[in-house]
Amino acid sequence: MAHDDRRLQVLRAIVQDYVSTNDPVGSKALAARHDLGVSPATIRNDMAVLEEEGYITQPHTSAGRVPTDKGYRFFVDRLSAVKPLSVAERRAIEKFLDGAVDLHDVLGRSVRLLAQLTRQVAVVQYPTLSRSAVRHLELVHLGPHRLLVVLITDTGRVEQRVVECPAEVGAEAVAELRTLLNSAFVGAKLAEASSTVPDLVENAPPHLRALVATVGATLVETLVEPGEDRLVVGGTANLTRGSALDFPGTVRPLLEALEEQVIVLRLIGEVDPSTVFVSIGEENAHEALTGASVVSVGYGSGDRALGGLGVVGPTRMDYAGNMAAVRAVARYVGQLLAES
Amino acid sequence: MAHDDRRLQVLRAIVQDYVSTNDPVGSKALAARHDLGVSPATIRNDMAVLEEEGYITQPHTSAGRVPTDKGYRFFVDRLSAVKPLSVAERRAIEKFLDGAVDLHDVLGRSVRLLAQLTRQVAVVQYPTLSRSAVRHLELVHLGPHRLLVVLITDTGRVEQRVVECPAEVGAEAVAELRTLLNSAFVGAKLAEASSTVPDLVENAPPHLRALVATVGATLVETLVEPGEDRLVVGGTANLTRGSALDFPGTVRPLLEALEEQVIVLRLIGEVDPSTVFVSIGEENAHEALTGASVVSVGYGSGDRALGGLGVVGPTRMDYAGNMAAVRAVARYVGQLLAES
DNA sequence: ACTGGCACTCCGCAGGGCAGAGTGCCAGCC
DNA sequence: GGCTGGCACTCTGCCCTGCGGAGTGCCAGT
Numbered sequence: 207m208a209h210d211d212r213r214l215q216v217l218r219a220i221v222q223d224y225v226s227t228n229d230p231v232g233s234k235a236l237a238a239r240h241d242l243g244v245s246p247a248t249i250r251n252d253m254a255v256l257e258e259e260g261y262i263t264q265p266h267t268s269a270g271r272v273p274t275d276k277g278y279r280f281f282v283d284r285l286s287a288v289k290p291l292s293v294a295e296r297r298a299i300e301k302f303l304d305g306a307v308d309l310h311d312v313l314g315r316s317v318r319l320l321a322q323l324t325r326q327v328a329v330v331q332y333p334t335l336s337r338s339a340v341r342h343l344e345l346v347h348l349g350p351h352r353l354l355v356v357l358i359t360d361t362g363r364v365e366q367r368v369v370e371c372p373a374e375v376g377a378e379a380v381a382e383l384r385t386l387l388n389s390a391f392v393g394a395k396l397a398e399a400s401s402t403v404p405d406l407v408e409n410a411p412p413h414l415r416a417l418v419a420t421v422g423a424t425l426v427e428t429l430v431e432p433g434e435d436r437l438v439v440g441g442t443a444n445l446t447r448g449s450a451l452d453f454p455g456t457v458r459p460l461l462e463a464l465e466e467q468v469i470v471l472r473l474i475g476e477v478d479p480s481t482v483f484v485s486i487g488e489e490n491a492h493e494a495l496t497g498a499s500v501v502s503v504g505y506g507s508g509d510r511a512l513g514g515l516g517v518v519g520p521t522r523m524d525y526a527g528n529m530a531a532v533r534a535v536a537r538y539v540g541q542l543l544a545e546s
Numbered sequence: 547m548a549h550d551d552r553r554l555q556v557l558r559a560i561v562q563d564y565v566s567t568n569d570p571v572g573s574k575a576l577a578a579r580h581d582l583g584v585s586p587a588t589i590r591n592d593m594a595v596l597e598e599e600g601y602i603t604q605p606h607t608s609a610g611r612v613p614t615d616k617g618y619r620f621f622v623d624r625l626s627a628v629k630p631l632s633v634a635e636r637r638a639i640e641k642f643l644d645g646a647v648d649l650h651d652v653l654g655r656s657v658r659l660l661a662q663l664t665r666q667v668a669v670v671q672y673p674t675l676s677r678s679a680v681r682h683l684e685l686v687h688l689g690p691h692r693l694l695v696v697l698i699t700d701t702g703r704v705e706q707r708v709v710e711c712p713a714e715v716g717a718e719a720v721a722e723l724r725t726l727l728n729s730a731f732v733g734a735k736l737a738e739a740s741s742t743v744p745d746l747v748e749n750a751p752p753h754l755r756a757l758v759a760t761v762g763a764t765l766v767e768t769l770v771e772p773g774e775d776r777l778v779v780g781g782t783a784n785l786t787r788g789s790a791l792d793f794p795g796t797v798r799p800l801l802e803a804l805e806e807q808v809i810v811l812r813l814i815g816e817v818d819p820s821t822v823f824v825s826i827g828e829e830n831a832h833e834a835l836t837g838a839s840v841v842s843v844g845y846g847s848g849d850r851a852l853g854g855l856g857v858v859g860p861t862r863m864d865y866a867g868n869m870a871a872v873r874a875v876a877r878y879v880g881q882l883l884a885e886s
Numbered sequence: 887a888c889t890g891g892c893a894c895t896c897c898g899c900a901g902g903g904c905a906g907a908g909t910g911c912c913a914g915c916c
Numbered sequence: 917g918g919c920t921g922g923c924a925c926t927c928t929g930c931c932c933t934g935c936g937g938a939g940t941g942c943c944a945g946t
Contacts, residue, residue, distance in 0.1 A: 233908075234907085244919070244920085247920055247921070248920070250910075251910095251919090264908090267925095268926050268928075269909090270907085271908095307707055308706050309706075318805075341688075344682070344696070346682045348681075356696070356704065365648070366648050368648075436650075441805070442782060443801035445801075447798075457786060458783050465780060572938070572940085574938085575939095584888070586889090591887095591941095604939090606895090607896055608939045608940055609897075609940090610938085889944105891942105891943090893940105893942090894940085894941085895938105895940080895941100896938095898937090899935090899936090901933085901934090902932090902933085903933105904931085905928105905930090907927090907928090907929105908925105908926090908927090910923105911922105911924090911925105914919105914920085915919080915920075915921100916919080916920095
């Protein structure tokens, strides 16, 4: 009906105004700033209903209204239009990310870019090892009993481990092992790779068998174990931007959560590249993030999700803008990684 | 003389009390907490002199005294005794750092450990490339015109670059190049390595000459250029710990400076492992760090400085304790890197 | 040279009054 | 039935004031 429709417009206007002004918004200001075609008194009635239904609330009697988490959720799901990035922004993205020399550089630039575009805290996950494929395996002879195993993935990630070998290893054995491992693993997804290790041990020439087992075990342990996922964080200075009211109490728990990478990883790690995921305030499982919102998306080449990235900020954030920025950056990162 | 001596004790007591209580300290409280053997009135006279000389100041008439930067400086240089770490702390360090699997892990653990021990923001620099030696150079054939160059240093740092080759490169050429580069570079300091490239091009077999030049140029560019130094930061949540008065205004500029790694790198990058370096308040060249103190030291094996690490906090910090912690962690990191 | 006493200054905090913003409700109007 | 203008009410934020407390500086005394 017409009523419902207008009520939603009122909700949208409240969210928009509150996000941009950071002041609880009153009926009078709403009527002035938006062409709703009705008087403040009418708006007040709508507001009363919206409050009744839990979409908005007032910090105290006779202050304006502020959206609740539920209000933001509705706004994100139903009221916000996709906000295309400006040409300048698109150009900034290209300019910023071009000229990256390696993976570390790509992710570092991305996180800075994202923080700058959204004026929020940005987080970028390293490409998940288990979903990457092996580009090359290298063995370096460190000493009679020590071997350095270096793994290079097709996303440009490099991991290394020192392996202590029970028996002495000669240079020829290392060379043989290198060929063996490379022919077995190159091109394989790391998740699959782990399951082929037993076969490999089985079929290895007898004199290499022990070595293959040792190195194979290290590889599996390194690569498949969770906790191998890294996170780059940037723009934490933005936490101190808004009013002190943006976060209940202090930014402390948030900073702690960002350092406890696991918490954030769980959030942004499970996203696919096609849809932007938004988690608002109380929806966040972890206590430290109550009071904050997370906008995240997966990045990858094609439909293959390699990792996630996103921003963390106050629930009072520009969802439309941040969603657009996050998606755009993810797309570019995906492209860059596919190329390299 | 006896007077001067007591005056310095008063200064020391003021610094200690202020650091631990975070309240301007008055003559009465001083007399009560420390056995100075004189009455508050006498202490007041000493304080007047100390203030005259610029070591302490009062926030406003009739508040207690607070050390100035000059006061802290004097305290650090002349008044603070070396504070040995507790057994528990030593054990914590060992336990924390053992079990690190690679360089990234070592530095990540170090920064967390340091932040935890000092309750300040901790920063750890990656081993400087130019001071590291080459452990291994690896070439991976990405395509007819593309080569991935992977450099592994003796400190466990891995760098990689994609090189675009003007002419098509065959697998045999890659193998030859690999042998050539490794025999030329392995064991060499990176700073020296760059100067040997021209010779290497000169003496290369003709069919490889162009390739050696291209790859060599990339190597030099990658490794000797400044800006290749990375920084790990941790414990930023500690910035919100103390009173709001710890930092003039907000924590904002500090967080920004920490993300602008260059600023901090310049500070902690030029330290040798034997002496702990302290920079207090206004002594810091960069504006954002005015109002903060930095305690830093180099780490390395033997007398070779590989990089720096340290903590950043309010001028009102436990200098003795932080200096001890920073030094201890640096020592362990140096050991670990020497082993691996 | 140190000490006790004393007057003085200034901060921090609580209480009271006041303007402003915003609401809810009601009676009237289309 | 829904919208509107008007009105009384409530609550915050701010300023001002007054007051206790902490700490100082100075002076005279030992």
